[in-house]
Amino acid sequence: MTEPERRPRPRAFRLDGDTVVPPKTAPQGQEQARPFVTKVIEPEEDVFARAEGGIDADELAVEEAQAGGLLRRFILSWGGVFWSAFTGLASLAVTLWVTKLVEDLFAQSALLGTIGFALAAALAVAAAFLLAREIRTMMRQNKIAKLHIALAKARADDDGKSARERLVELCQVYENRPETAQARARLLELSREIIDGRDLIDLAERTLVLPLDKLARQEIAAASKRVSVVTTISPRALIDVIFVAAQAIALMRRIAEIYGGRPGLLGFFKLARSVGSHLAITGGLAIGDSLLQQLVGHGLAAKVSARLGEGVLNGLLTARVGLSAMAVCRPMPFCAEKQPGVAEVAPFLFGDKTKS
Numbered sequence: 001m002t003e004p005e006r007r008p009r010p011r012a013f014r015l016d017g018d019t020v021v022p023p024k025t026a027p028q029g030q031e032q033a034r035p036f037v038t039k040v041i042e043p044e045e046d047v048f049a050r051a052e053g054g055i056d057a058d059e060l061a062v063e064e065a066q067a068g069g070l071l072r073r074f075i076l077s078w079g080g081v082f083w084s085a086f087t088g089l090a091s092l093a094v095t096l097w098v099t100k101l102v103e104d105l106f107a108q109s110a111l112l113g114t115i116g117f118a119l120a121a122a123l124a125v126a127a128a129f130l131l132a133r134e135i136r137t138m139m140r141q142n143k144i145a146k147l148h149i150a151l152a153k154a155r156a157d158d159d160g161k162s163a164r165e166r167l168v169e170l171c172q173v174y175e176n177r178p179e180t181a182q183a184r185a186r187l188l189e190l191s192r193e194i195i196d197g198r199d200l201i202d203l204a205e206r207t208l209v210l211p212l213d214k215l216a217r218q219e220i221a222a223a224s225k226r227v228s229v230v231t232t233i234s235p236r237a238l239i240d241v242i243f244v245a246a247q248a249i250a251l252m253r254r255i256a257e258i259y260g261g262r263p264g265l266l267g268f269f270k271l272a273r274s275v276g277s278h279l280a281i282t283g284g285l286a287i288g289d290s291l292l293q294q295l296v297g298h299g300l301a302a303k304v305s306a307r308l309g310e311g312v313l314n315g316l317l318t319a320r321v322g323l324s325a326m327a328v329c330r331p332m333p334f335c336a337e338k339q340p341g342v343a344e345v346a347p348f349l350f351g352d353k354t355k356s
Contacts, residue, residue: 058282058327058334058339059152059333059334061278061281061282062148062278062327062328062333063148063149063152064277064281065274065275065277065278065281065324065327065328066145066148066149066274066328068273068274068277069270069271069272069273069274069275069276069277069328070141070142070144070145070270070271070274070328071142071145071146072270072273098120098123101116101120102116102117102120105117130264133264134264134265134266134267137261137262137263137264137267138263138264138266138267138270140260140261140262141256141261141263141267141270141271143169143173144173144259144260144261144329144331145328147166147169147170147173147331147332148330148331148332148333150162150166151163151166151170151201151331151332151333152332152333154166154197154201155197155198155201155202155333155335157197158196158197158198159197160194160195160196160197160200161197162197163197163198163200163201164191164197164200166201167187167188167191167200167201167204168188168191170204170208170331170332171184171187171188171208173260173331174208174260177260179211180208180211183207183208183211184208186207187203187204187207187208190203198335201332201335202335202336203336204332205332205334205335205336205337206336206337209330209331209332210337212258212259213326213330213337213340215258216255216258216259216322216326217326217340217344217345219251219254219255219258219322220251220255220318220319220322220323220326220345220346221319221345221346221348223247223248223250223251223318223319223322224315224316224318224319224322224345224346224349225315225346225348226247227243227244227247227311227314227315227318228311228312228314228315228318228349229311230243230311231243231244231310231311231314231315232308232310232311240310240314244314244317244318247318248318248321249268249272251318251321251322251325252268252271252272252275252321252322252325253268253271255322255325255326255329256268256271256325256329258329259329259330259331260331261329271325271328271329274328275321275324275325275328278324278327278328279320279321279324282324312349315346315349316342316346316349319342319345319346319349320342322345323340323341323342323345326340327339
């Protein structure tokens with residue numbers, strides 16, 4: 001009889017190479033108590049991608065920036081106590097001044113006193129309305145920031161139930177936007193059929209948020225182009241500073257409006273704090289890469305015209321501000337879609353004439 005053919009022993013393979021991991025063998029004279037179980041070894045990049053509960057470093061930077069600005073509790077800090085007390089004292093001073101003014105008007109004439117009282121009442125009503133609107137807009141910004149964090153967690157956990165609940169909230173944010181009606185209806189319909197939470201969130205990003213991303217990228221490109229052109233031809237450095245600051249403020253407000261934030265005065269301060277935090281966390285490296293490309297791509301032009309180099313630099317900085325505002329104002333993280341960079345939203349700054 002021929003010796004029976006031996007069955008091959010199990011082996012484990014690495015996904016990132018052809019290295020074979022030899023199986024463990026029992027000591028000589030002993031049999032293995034159980035069959036050898038193969039274990040697939042993940043590449044290092046996959047291990048790091050699953051760190052912090054499956055949330056990558058870019059998303060952690062966005063959430064940290066949101067916590068430092070949009071979600072920061074202003075009243076429960078020493079700065080909040082200072083500004084609250086200062087505002088309260090200023091309000092009392094203005095109230096006493098208006099009261100005395102109305103009394104003096106009544107002393108002069110009943111008609112003047114009545115007009116002064118009516119104007120003071122209108123001022124009080126307008127101030128109450130503005131304060132209520134500020135509170136409502138800040139609550140709306142907080143809701144979008146919390147929704148962003150909740151969707152990131154639901155996708156990392158692949159939680160289908162949580163994903164469906166959060167997507168209903170996402171559709172409610174844009175229920176007053178007629179251009180999103182078809183996408184919202186489609187998304188709610190498919191949410192009853194899709195079980196996997198990660199796939200559902202990716203579908204929501206492609207269906208509902210991607211058109212908003214396109215609008216935000218267009219605003220960033222337009223602002224960067226305006227800044228680069230104006231700072232190139234402006235005769236004074238002061239004009240450059242004022243124009244760049246004005247464009248950055250307008251760009252942050254416009255991106256917040258695109259994603260449903262609509263910040264008021266106090267809400268804008270919180271938004272600017274979040275954008276500044278995000279730039280401090282991630283902007284240095286991104287700007288450094290862009291500057292390196294700018295020096296390579298525009299070295300000859302910069303030698304010919306220093307103003308052209310300044311215009312390109314200001315355009316790059318404006319684009320970075322817009323991308324940070326896009327990251328912190330977005331109601332969900334970048335999952336199915338790649339987070340854009342400066343070269344993608346403003347390619348004309350690198351000598352690429354292709355429209356963004």
